Amino acid sequence: MKIGNIDIKGQVFLAPMAGITNEAFRIICHELGAGLVYAEMVSDKAILQRNERTLQMIKVNKLEHPISMQIFGTDVETFVEAAKYVDQNSDCDIIDINMGCPAPKIAIKSQAGSFLLKHPQRVYEVVKAVVENVRKPVTVKIRIGWDEENINCVEIAKYCEQAGAKAIAVHARTRNQFYSGKSDWSWIKKVKKNVSIPVIGNGDVFSCEDAKRMLDETGCDAVMLARGAQGNPWIFKQIQHFLDTGEKIEQPSLDEWQSIIFRHAELLLNLKGERVAASEMRKNLAFYFKGKPEATSYKTRATQINTIFELKTLVNEYIDYYNNYNNNFVK
Known part of the structure; x- marks a missing residue:
């Protein structure tokens, strides 16, 4: 085209x-x-x-x-x-x-x-x-x-x-x-x-x-x-x-999901600095959590992050929680 x-x-x-x-x-x-x-x-x-x-x-x-x-x-x-x-x-x-x-x-x-x-x-x-x-x-x-x-x-x-x-x-x-x-x-x-x-x-x-x-x-x-x-x-x-x-690709693995969130955050950090990047990633992170199993409380916490470190900590906490809950991540 x-x-x-x-x-x-x-x-x-x-x-x-x-x-x-x-x-x-x-x-x-x-x-x-x-x-x-x-x-x-x-x-x-x-x-x-x-x-x-x-x-x-x-x-x-x-x-x-x-x-x-x-x-x-x-x-x-x-x-x-x-x-x-x-x-x-x-x-x-x-x-x-x-x-x-x-x-x-x-x-x-x-x-x-x-x-x-x-x-x-x-x-x-x-x-x-x-x-x-x-x-x-x-x-x-x-x-x-x-x-x-x-x-x-x-x-x-x-x-x-x-x-x-x-x-x-x-x-x-x-x-x-x-x-x-x-x-x-x-x-x-x-x-x-x-x-x-x-x-x-x-x-x-x-x-x-x-x-x-x-x-x-x-x-x-x-x-x-x-x-x-x-x-x-x-x-x-x-x-x-x-x-x-005509074929479907599998949903991203938990590792791929984490990798994209971290890359998104790092790109924003380099573009706008930490204060603005963290602020903008609050709504983005809530969307990334949307539909994820057992993620309701994490979506709420996502709206409260103030640093990229806090964002990464929250995502890693969810991964640890979910891996303990179920070894197979399903979107």
């Missing part, structure tokens, strides 16, 4: 998630089979203001290619200037325009993200202007519409293609659904039938079977995982192997 001039291996991508898909997690997911990783969204205005935290967020590690950098905003002019800065100052491979974020802070207060779905002409103008001013391929991530009465993803997708977008990702929920209810994959199929650029399906992919069913039912070119990858980064390798062979 190609997005513009960028070759993508595989059909399983990591979705952008605010506060989650930082460099450390992107590297982990890439190493475990993600064909394309998306950075967490950055504000066009923050880029133009040269906000130090935002400028750090657009930096790319050589271990995470191919990678897409996602920008959100509302005005054509600021979108263009921010995209030009990313194009010239980030080593990302693709620039993605966020037109799907449902958060009130973004979609209502800032009139960005999924708010733009209410204004198809502005969608066209933003995408066209960005495409004309950058060298990297431009893609767009959308939802199927603002609400059930205003589902317009096919129209939006056509505008994006006409404006020069090289791919479009469709989260098959409306903005008003947020993450509740069931995603409606039929709209991904309708978008795929109406554009010639690659279509990436998103929404309710949590297993190998989900991914294959989405590809089969919609005809989309790739699937994008968000919540399904949290605490479960090896799902990318599992899904891709299943798509390639």
Whole structure:
């Protein structure tokens, strides 16, 4: 699969998630089979203001290619200037325009993200202007519409293609659904039938079977995982192997599980320092413990760690406990 001039291996991508898909997690997911990783969204205005935290967020590690950098905003002019800065100052491979974020802070207060779905002409103008001013391929991530009465993803997708977008990702929920209810994959199929650029399906992919069913039912070119990858980064390798062979890979051993958690923590430590790394690993560690046998109390304790040493101690305690409880680790 190609997005513009960028070759993508595989059909399983990591979705952008605010506060989650930082460099450390992107590297982990890439190493475990993600064909394309998306950075967490950055504000066009923050880029133009040269906000130090935002400028750090657009930096790319050589271990995470191919990678897409996602920008959100509302005005054509600021979108263009921010995209030009990313194009010239980030080593990302693709620039993605966020037109799907449902958060009130973004979609209502800032009139960005999924708010733009209410204004198809502005969608066209933003995408066209960005495409004309950058060298990297431009893609767009959308939802199927603002609400059930205003589902317009096919129209939006056509505008994006006409404006020069090289791919479009469709989260098959409306903005008003947020993450509740069931995603409606039929709209991904309708978008795929109406554009010639690659279509990436998103929404309710949590297993190998989900991914294959989405590809089969919609005809989309790739699937994008968000919540399904949290605490479960090896799902990318599992899904891709299943798509390639029809066979399932065994769940990671307890040693592999420990190794990934420690690598995630060390990458965050090197990236952000111990205080921030420990803070961010609290929620990550809770996700890593999710579904593990006899792990309820460990999930609670995971939210209280203050150092990487405490994290490693807690994980090792769980391994000792579980090995004493049962010699065979089952996820």
